[in-house]
Amino acid sequence: MPALSHTSRSSALTGTDHSRTRGYGYSLLLLAPGLAMVLALFAYPFALSVWSAFHTEAGLTLANFSKAWQLYSKDVLFSVAIISLSTLLIAVLAVTIAGYLTLGSNPRIRAVLAWLYRWPLFIPFIVAAQIMRTFLAKNGLMNNALMEAGLLDPLSARSYLDWSGIVITFVWKQVPFVTLLLAGAMAGIDRSSSEAAQNLGASRLRILFDIVLPQSRRTLTVGLVLSVVGMLSVLSVPIMINAQTPTMLTVDMAYRINSSGDYGVANALGVMSYALAGFASWLYLRTMIREQQP
Amino acid sequence: MKSQVLMLAPLALAVASLNVQADTVLNVATAGSDNMVQYVTDYLGPMFEQQHPGVKVNVVGTGPGDAGSQKIYEKLEAQARAGNEKWDIDVAVVHQSKGGDMVREGLLTSYRKDIKTGSLVSGDAVANALGTNVDGYVMPMFQSQTAIAYNPDLVKQVPASYDELKQWVDTHPQAFGYNGIKNGMSGVAFVTGWVYAYGGDAQKLMHGPYEQGEAAKWNQAFADLKNFNQKVTFTPGNAGTLDMLNRGEIAMGPVWVDMFYTWQADGRLNPDLKLKLIAPGMPGQPMYYVVPAKAEHADLAKAFIELATSPKVQAEGIVKKFNWYPGIDAQNVQSALDKADWQKLFTDITPADLSSNARPFPIAPYFDAIKEGYESQVAN
Numbered sequence: 001m002p003a004l005s006h007t008s009r010s011s012a013l014t015g016t017d018h019s020r021t022r023g024y025g026y027s028l029l030l031l032a033p034g035l036a037m038v039l040a041l042f043a044y045p046f047a048l049s050v051w052s053a054f055h056t057e058a059g060l061t062l063a064n065f066s067k068a069w070q071l072y073s074k075d076v077l078f079s080v081a082i083i084s085l086s087t088l089l090i091a092v093l094a095v096t097i098a099g100y101l102t103l104g105s106n107p108r109i110r111a112v113l114a115w116l117y118r119w120p121l122f123i124p125f126i127v128a129a130q131i132m133r134t135f136l137a138k139n140g141l142m143n144n145a146l147m148e149a150g151l152l153d154p155l156s157a158r159s160y161l162d163w164s165g166i167v168i169t170f171v172w173k174q175v176p177f178v179t180l181l182l183a184g185a186m187a188g189i190d191r192s193s194s195e196a197a198q199n200l201g202a203s204r205l206r207i208l209f210d211i212v213l214p215q216s217r218r219t220l221t222v223g224l225v226l227s228v229v230g231m232l233s234v235l236s237v238p239i240m241i242n243a244q245t246p247t248m249l250t251v252d253m254a255y256r257i258n259s260s261g262d263y264g265v266a267n268a269l270g271v272m273s274y275a276l277a278g279f280a281s282w283l284y285l286r287t288m289i290r291e292q293q294p
Numbered sequence: 295m296k297s298q299v300l301m302l303a304p305l306a307l308a309v310a311s312l313n314v315q316a317d318t319v320l321n322v323a324t325a326g327s328d329n330m331v332q333y334v335t336d337y338l339g340p341m342f343e344q345q346h347p348g349v350k351v352n353v354v355g356t357g358p359g360d361a362g363s364q365k366i367y368e369k370l371e372a373q374a375r376a377g378n379e380k381w382d383i384d385v386a387v388v389h390q391s392k393g394g395d396m397v398r399e400g401l402l403t404s405y406r407k408d409i410k411t412g413s414l415v416s417g418d419a420v421a422n423a424l425g426t427n428v429d430g431y432v433m434p435m436f437q438s439q440t441a442i443a444y445n446p447d448l449v450k451q452v453p454a455s456y457d458e459l460k461q462w463v464d465t466h467p468q469a470f471g472y473n474g475i476k477n478g479m480s481g482v483a484f485v486t487g488w489v490y491a492y493g494g495d496a497q498k499l500m501h502g503p504y505e506q507g508e509a510a511k512w513n514q515a516f517a518d519l520k521n522f523n524q525k526v527t528f529t530p531g532n533a534g535t536l537d538m539l540n541r542g543e544i545a546m547g548p549v550w551v552d553m554f555y556t557w558q559a560d561g562r563l564n565p566d567l568k569l570k571l572i573a574p575g576m577p578g579q580p581m582y583y584v585v586p587a588k589a590e591h592a593d594l595a596k597a598f599i600e601l602a603t604s605p606k607v608q609a610e611g612i613v614k615k616f617n618w619y620p621g622i623d624a625q626n627v628q629s630a631l632d633k634a635d636w637q638k639l640f641t642d643i644t645p646a647d648l649s650s651n652a653r654p655f656p657i658a659p660y661f662d663a664i665k666e667g668y669e670s671q672v673a674n
Contacts (some may be wrong), residue, residue, distance in 0.1 A: 071669045133530075139541045159543070161530075237617035243477055245673040255476045257359030260662065261368075 008027035045113040050274075053267035055246045064268035071252075071265075076272060078246035082163060083231050083276075087224055093171065094178040094223065098216075101179075102186040102193070114183075121176045125169075126236040133240055136160035150274045165241040166248070170231050185219035186212050218291065221284050228280040232273050249273055300418060315348055317348040323369075324355055325362030326581060327478075327532065331355035334387075337611050342598055349594060351628050358531070359479050363392035370401045370586050381588045387435055387575040389479075390419070393582045394426030403585040404430035409596050414622040418654065419580045425657030426501055432524035432582035433603050434621030436612045439551045439578035439652055440483035441571040442642055443536070444542040445564070448545035455573040456491040460518075462546075463525045471527040471535055471544035475668050478531040479579075482665065484548040485672075486655060487576040488519055489664050496574065499656040509663040514551055516671035523672060540564055548576065551643065555617035569642035575653040580621060604632045613639060619648075 056063050069076075097117055104110045110164065138159035139155045146152035160168065195209050202210075213220075238248040249269050258265040305495045322339070331353055339351035356362040366386045368586070373381045388396065396402050405411040406420075407430060421429035442459070444452060448469070453459040463470050473481035490496035492515035498508065527544050529535040535547040536554065540563055549569075557563040583599045585592055601607055608620045609630035619639060620627040628636055640648075655661055 071666075071674060074674055137541070138543045159527075221636075239477075240530060243473060243530040243534065245474065245528075247476070251476060257664065258357075258359070258364055259476075261364055 035093070046234040049270050050263050051269045052263055053271045056264055059233040064264040065271075068272070069266050072249070072269060075249055075252055078083040079232070079248045080276065082166055082170070082248065083228055086174070086231060087228055089167065089171045090174045090178055090227055090286035091220065091224055093175045094182050095208075095213065096219070097175070097179045098182040098186050099212065101183045102212060103204045103208060105147050105204075117179055118176050120173050121180070123173070125173060126171050126240075128169050129237045132165055132172075132237075133161065136168065136241070140186050157266060161241050162244060163242060166238055169237050169241060170234075172228040174231065178220070178227060181219050181223040189215050218288065222286055225284040226278045227278045232277055297309045318591060318594065319350045320384050320591055321382055321596060322351055322385045322387070322598070323366050323383045325357065325359075325366060325389060326355075327358040327553065328355070328385065329553060330387060330581070331572045333611065337615060338598075338602055338607070341607070342601055345601070346594070346597070351598075359482075360389055360391060367392050367401070368394055370396065370508075371399065373588070374399075374401060377648065378636040379588065380590040382587045382590060383586050384591045385598050386584050386586065387581050389581065390423040390579050390655060391661065393584060394423035394428055394583055394658060395430055396584065397423070397428045397573050398426055399564050401587055402431045402591070403587050404593060405585050405592075405596050405599070406430045406433060409433070409600040409603075411622065414603065414605070414626045416623055421445050422653055423582070424661060425504070425659070428582075432584055433599055434580035435602065436552070436616075436618035437578060437580045438618055439571070439643070439648070440480050440487075440548050440576045441551050441554075441569045442546055442576075443549045443554055443567055443569055444546040445539060445542070446566060446568055446580055448542070452568075452570050453546075453572060454570070456488060459546075459572060460522060463522060466545065467525040468527050468587075469545040470525075471529045471538055471547040472625045473529045473531050473535060473671070475665055477529070477534070480532040480535065480548045483577045483655075485519070485668055486661070486664055487548075487572075487574075487653070488578075489515055489656075489667075490653060491515075492518060493575050496588075496653070499660045500654050502657050504657060504659045506662065509667055512664070512667055513671065516667055519668075520672045527565055536563060539567060550579075552616060552618045554603050555638070559617065571643045571647045571651045573651055575651040577653045577655045578619075579655055583640055609635075 053064050054060055054062070097113065101110055101114055104113075112121045123131070133140075136159065137143075138157055138161075140159075142160075143152060143157040147154050147157065189212060194211050197207050197211055233250065234248075235250040235254055239251050239254070242248075249272065253269045256262040256269070320342075320519075322334055324334060332351045334351070339353060342351055343349055356365040366383065366388055370381060370383065370386075392498075406415075412433070415434060419434055420432065421427060423432065442453070446452075449462075451462070453462045461469070472484050475482045475485055489512055490499065493499070494508070494510040498505075527538070529538050529544070529547060531552055532550055535544070535549050536557055538544045538545060551569060554563070554567075554569060558565055558567070583602060585595045585599070589595050602611075603622055605622070605626045608622055608627045612618045612620050613627060613631060614635045617639065656664065
């Protein structure tokens, strides 16, 4: 992008149409490798998968979608519910942690928190899923520790390897990511208004919700939308943690391909995922545009 | 279709990451769980390399269940479509259903007549893979069987049939565990056995002919299974079922017999756990050795399979070390083993149990219909 603006400015200075065209030509040449990568590795497979979702041997049809909906409608709703709940919890926890990091009074707790919260960022989803499998099982680490501490009766121990395990893993993994973005944004806000409010007697909670959060809301939205898209695409967590039905769409896609080589229905499920991700992006864009209007 | 080729890139890379020092590399791709890959890397591969100096056996595991075979199938299909003269898989180990598909699509060589051990096998599975004629194209590596594993400390009255199991689950909710149909074949086998028991004509499902309306007769069986599922625990796979049995989280569950015995032999499983092959029967299946139609080292591949299906290797490797039932006819293997090792295979499940309750999987279209029916009527 800088190359484009630079050459177009210089050609504007020379003032001839000829050199301006040549300038654009060079810019396009510079862009070409990146553009080709995007087209070949993203646009083409994407188009192919959408095409294959709407296409069977009988021609253009919605058959794949009706089969996908007939077999997996519960899984679609399950995926939406899991991701909505996880996103909500991520938002609450990220705001809490980032808020304390920005406004907290005890510098020692702030330092420890700042050091601690990032850890899950460095752990891949598949490892997180494996950790949770041993941690959340009925006779897993968490229940055993609670039993040892006398806080849990062995007979009433339950396994969290179901929908709740997926939510716990998603939240554990995504909170640091959103917090990192949000804490950065909060730290960049001009402190004078918060300090003024503090001088006038406003509580920290009030400052967080009335002054700091509104100014960093865009960053929070970006973080949450990216989390939604990320969670939609994770296969390892639902497949390793939740052995029951309903399950998430990625598991169904893998099953359709692996068990029956059925790319049509798998791609139909893929298009449903794109739609869900697209909806999240639309919400984000809408807030962005609204905020930019005077 | 090209997107499928792209998806296979990791497999292609794995196959291509050869040991450059060896003169010749024999690429063996094997579907199935970890133990299948281990069998070739730790046992069969080194033995073959010793007998063929200058040859290196490169093993690629493609994953458990039909999924693993599907990856091999897609790779061969991609190479066939691309018009390659030499394909880079020399020997593949695949499941029954995909083995049948590969024969139908002309992706394999008919090689059984070319190897000396070809005459040591008989039985249905040598010629018939879920309804497809595969005679000449396959050699069974081993025969495996699903059965119900249980903890005798927790299960006093062991169910001997699907009916008794249903009653047991009614009185012991959540103590029976299985892995549904998305997490491996032992769960699929359990569901198939259920349809054999309650879906009408099991013989027709196993041997054909295929009739479109047959699946409609299973509605009640699926409705009962949905009800049954409310009272069971779901496990994440065959290994997951064994893990949960071992930790005492469930008391019973369907597993593959070979993995059960291997884990017990390795000390990974409570030695007190036992097996029961319930009536009217649960499915088992062989894994097949196949040679792709344009394998680069077809002659070496045949030599490899000849070694793998020789009575000595079947006795030592398949039965003694890995606890599978032999792929070639039993009388050719039994003489190469001492009595104790032979008996070990039949401690919990007797030869009589096997002959009355060991079943093949159904022919392919019924098999697909069972999986699809489970998805729409039980899971949904």
